[in-house]
Amino acid sequence: MKYMIMTFGSAEAGVEAMGREWMLEMVQFMRALDKDLRKAGELVDAQGLADGSQAKTVRFEHGIPVPTDGPFAEAKESLVGYWIVDVESEQRAIEIASKIVAFVKQPIEVRRVMDAPPDF
């Protein structure tokens, strides 16, 4: 079963606020985590996204799609990056997310990918 593990944040709360030391530690942490997941044969995909300030949102206005600057959600936080893992259970996905949370000390969302066979 596949899960998407998502981190959210904003430019202010990220790189700029945390300082150099933390940055370097984080890079190492993320590399180690990716390596572990890869070695376990659980990693499907992992990507970091460009800062939300660089996002475009395409809206439906006056009957046509119109691109505008900025992220979709009005909230300060937007999607920063994600992992897609293929694991034995939800418990294992939560275990992976917990490792990340223990390091970043920010909440993380774990969502099931709709890959189950139908049950009929």
Place this chain on the structure above:
Amino acid sequence: MLREQAPQVLGALVRRYGQFDACEDAVQEALLGAARQWPKEGVPDNPRSWLLTVASRRLVDQWRSDSARRRREETAAALEVPAEGPPSEQDDTLTLLFLCCHPSLSVPSQLALTLRAVGGLTTAEIASAFLVPETTMAQRISRAKERVRSTGATFSMPPASERGDRLRVVLHVLYLVFNEGYTTSSGPELNRADLTTEAIRLARMLHEIVPEEGEVGGLLALMLLTDARRDARSTADGSIVPLDEQRRELWNSSQIEEGVALLTRTLGKVPVGPYQLQAAIAAVHDEAGSAEETDWPQILALYEVLERVSPGPVVTLNRAVALAMVNGPRAGLALLGTLDGDDRMAHNHRLEAVRAHLLERAGDLAAARDSYRKAARMTASIPEQRYLALKAARLVD
């Protein structure tokens, strides 16, 4: 078929050299070589000895490299080669199945290793069936083999006292492979349908090896009787067609016949197990000329036995469906109520889906709509979500 040779070649190799993971890699390479070469140059007179020769050569090549030799020396001590004379090829295949479904492995690893070492599928094929990158699948398989090695498991039959439990794990793995492939639509999911075919092939092979094991026959019958409805259970666009609306002329009658015959031979011979009972239930459905002719009292009786043999909330849920067909929807709903406090069902969408269906039949349409919506939010299957959401939409007043 080329892949049929895989477990036998691997078995012979492991008995000779005693190193499961290296031998397995060598066999995989030999199979890939055969898939490249044979279509061009023709199938050799003795395919098995061709594969055995090529695989042995790969193994020796690999051992020539220093690091590999060192590892061989380290692991040679850990791996015991059974000393007795060559067992039959069938024993080899069974031993392999036990090893690939070793209880120390995670379920995804058991599936992957079984499909490669026993099924002879390539890493790329397994990766594409499970929709993960090939490197991920390669890593999963190699980690699984490492794990098998580190537990000290040997290429030998488990002791008689453990055999029942170990066989149950093997059957569960084959069942999961089948289930993984039992999706609805065509297109990119075609690969998954191949998993169904592969699960049936492996179950058939296992049944030939241990015909005396009733549950093996039961599982094979269950697969045949369920897969027989494949063409009828979804439309061309991948939408689900529920059992009572399926066009029964699309059911595969020869597969049903085979499943029923198998079940008849199996039942009554041994203490009855859950796969046999589920197969018997599938057979009752398959043998009904129309949904209305379904022998629900018989299905209810079978679920009652199943609940005694292998109790659990999912069995109770299914019994509630049968009970509703025999005694009316309210009787089914009352039984569903007993599952409400069950933690194991708290995240199971089927409880809500069945409740929705029974509420609809009882005429409580507003409550039915709410339950369909709730079930649609809980499922992790896209076709099912669509089906449930449409059911709810149809009930909007």
